Amino acid sequence: MQLRKHRLDSVRAGFTLMEVMVVMAIIVILAGIGGVMYMRYLEDARRDRARIDVQMLTGAVQNYSVKYGDYPTSLASLLQPPDGARPYIEQTILIDPWGREYHYQYPGQRNAASGKPDIWSDGPTVADAGGVIGNW
Numbered sequence: 001m002q003l004r005k006h007r008l009d010s011v012r013a014g015f016t017l018m019e020v021m022v023v024m025a026i027i028v029i030l031a032g033i034g035g036v037m038y039m040r041y042l043e044d045a046r047r048d049r050a051r052i053d054v055q056m057l058t059g060a061v062q063n064y065s066v067k068y069g070d071y072p073t074s075l076a077s078l079l080q081p082p083d084g085a086r087p088y089i090e091q092t093i094l095i096d097p098w099g100r101e102y103h104y105q106y107p108g109q110r111n112a113a114s115g116k117p118d119i120w121s122d123g124p125t126v127a128d129a130g131g132v133i134g135n136w
Contacts, residue, residue: 043124046097046098046124047097047123047133049097050096050097050121050123050133051133053093053096053097053102053121054102054119054120054121054133054134054135055135056089056093057075057078057089057093057102057104057119057135058116058119058135060078060088060089061075061078061104061116061117061119062116063088064077064078064081064088067081067085068081068082071106071116071117072106073106074104075089075094075101075102075104075119076094079091079094096121096122097121098121098122098123098124100121100122102119102120102121103118103119103120103121103122104117104118104119105117105118106118108136110134110136111135111136116135118134118135118136119134119135120132120133120134120135120136121133121134
């Protein structure tokens, strides 16, 4: 009886290939779901950052207008004010989260009623008109 029990224990000492494959499949499925969720949150964070940047640029343009009596001709004017004063923004704010420059138009078409300039980002893709993030 002792010999038989010893043989069963030695045969059942590890995992079978099937058990290892099932565990690996579960891990792959969970990693795939987690990756998709992470990418969605990453894209949402980029959109939120673009909205905040557009609002910051709008505020800087309005401050420029108050000090100099007119809106700047471009966003680059915020980096070097005419009187050599401290810049209103840093260079890095002029680039959106997708690596493209923010657009600026004065007088703005979308803010024509208020006389303010339009500032916007094309969003993740230039071709996607619905992805535009602007100050209107």
